[in-house]
Amino acid sequence: MSKQKKAARAVGTKGMPRAEREKLILDAAAQEFGAKGYARGSTAVVAAQAGISKPMIYEYFGSKDGLYLTCLEHAGSRLVEAVAKAQKGPSDLTRAARTLEAIFRALESRVHDWALVYDTTLPADGPLHAAAAVYRQELNRLGAVGVAEFLDSSRAGEPLDTDFATHLWYGTVSAAVAWWRHHPEQSADDMTARFERIFAVLYPQTAAAEQR
DSSP states (O other): OOHHHHHHHHHHTTTOOHHHHHHHHHHHHHHHHHHHHHHHOOHHHHHHHHTSOHHHHHHHHSSHHHHHHHHHHHHHHHHHHHHHHHTOSOSSTHHHHHHHHHHHHHTTTOTHHHHHHTOTTSOTTSHHHHHHHHHHHHHHHHHHHHHHHHHHHHTOOOHHHHHHHHHHHHHHHHHHHHHHHHOTTOOHHHHHHHHHHHHHHHOHHHHHHHHO
């Protein structure tokens, strides 16, 4: 970005209400940290992208950690809320479709939010890692409950099948989001439709029952 563009953008934020400027900063920070991780993410880049001075970030959020934590809280709470709502309904294979659709819609235009929750560069013994762990554990818990209830309703499997199936589910969700990050032109509707087509091939009887 040229110096002229940076200056023009900075001027454009003058007089902006605090809430709007804060959102501008958080959007820029989520993209920066989501792309590079906490360790490599730069508050200088965030400031440039948001069209503000770097000291303003510290005025609003106190520190890089404070900025990251706010981004994490927004991303994590949005994902947990979306997945929790998707659990309502039958405990069959359609629950997987509902859950993935909820995740896609929560991440619409914000696929980088997933990387904030699952950032591997967070210091292992720090408060940011602890905060991220809360969201990870709740998302994992919701997934494990969904898998267990499906297997219970089907009365199938051995004791370790639930654990195995739960890990398969975690891998499926992570892979779907990772694929989406490589295809950012895809909308949430595109991703949902793509999963439904694949789902219909893998489980034609279930897909046919949904259409009735």
